[in-house]
Amino acid sequence: MSIKLLEHIRDELISSGAAANTPEFCQAWLGRSEGYIRVLRYNRIEPSVETLTVCAHKLGHYADSLRNSDAQSHQxxxxRFDRLKALCDQAIARQAEAVWREPARMGA
Incomplete structure (x- = not known):
């Protein structure tokens, strides 16, 4: 699910002009190498909580920076940034819950 989320965020940011392409998105918005999404797909693994957190934080930072502007385009x-950040936050929460609910960690 989280790979699809990253692709969704990437597509929205590219279509809106906040990112130019996938390599830039991976580097600038995820803090990862330009081929990060490709590596996730190849290895069939989910993005780390750290990666999702970096993306959520950057989205929140830019939303907060523009929040007090009177310009309609800024609003x-x-x-958009708030909505995408909320999606990241939900994915982070799901991954965190999966860790603490793991039977070995629950003492079962």
Whole structure:
């Protein structure tokens, strides 16, 4: 699910002009190598919580930076960034819960 989430965020940021392409998205928005999504797909693994957190934090940072602007276009960016950040936060919460609910960690 989280790979699809990263692809969704990437597509939205590229279509809106906040990222130019996948390599830039991986580097600038995820703090990873330009081929990060490709590596995830190849190895059939999910992105780390750290990666999702970096993305969520950057989305939140830019939303907060634009939040007090009177420009209508800035408010549209705020809505988009807030929505995408919420999706990251939900994915982080799901992964965190999966860890602590793991039977070995629950003492079962």
């Amino acid at each position: 549209q960016w705020v809505k």
